[in-house]
Amino acid sequence: MNETVTQKLMLFFPKCECEKPIIYHLVKDYNLIVNVYRAKVTPEEEGYLVLDVTGTPADIEKGIAFVRTFNVTVNHTGKGVTRDEDRCTHCGQCVAHCPTKALHMPNKATREVLYNEAECIECLACIRVCPFGACASAF
Template identity: 35%
Template sequence: MYSEKIVLHIPSNMVDKPIVYKLSRDFDLEFNILKATVIPNEEGVLVLELKGDKNNYDKALRYLEAEKIKIKSLSKDVTRDENKCVHCGLCVGICPVSAFEVELDSRKIIFKQDKCIACGMCVNVCPYKAMEIKL
């Protein structure tokens, strides 16, 4: 089973289309909506975790591209500024999916981008403003 977390930027003329329904019905993909926002007169942003057959997944992406929907991998949208992070660990306690881990001896905080669901909790909580989110 293939699985990927992606960010879709949906043009304003597409916002009222049942995209997720199509992904599920036509491509037999399991979906988990992690975040959905509509910015008036601009676009919709949808963060999805998709699971299914790799062929179907690729076909689904082609469908989305054909509809002029911008697709980005979620992992690139949440980043940590290494110059600002002091490895305190406040993010560890707030993250709902355990995307931060404490390295045992060094007590360094490791950010596991692949686990991140871009909820933004760490961005708000980090006192050093080391976490950034760009959806």
């Protein structure tokens, strides 16, 4: 159980929970390594936080339980950036702008653009450069 895993989480904050140092406690009390991709946490507004947490499965579970005590919605399966397969024309414009190669062209014969969501760090470059509006952000 001591092996660490990384899990992507999306946290949705209601207006009232913005001022609490939740991430601090995840690090300090639950030994989690956090990597924040995107955050919008503004007083008097609803907010969100998209992050990777790395730690033992037990610590992650306890950390999530802790977060939930703050009336924060935790989404394990949500995708921050999605690609609409029907809108994508596989031109490859995004590939040169994707810093992690989450959008890539592994098959050099067909030149199909594939999207590996696990590699996405939600920089949103693909959304800005796609001429066909194939990529979209959850927020």
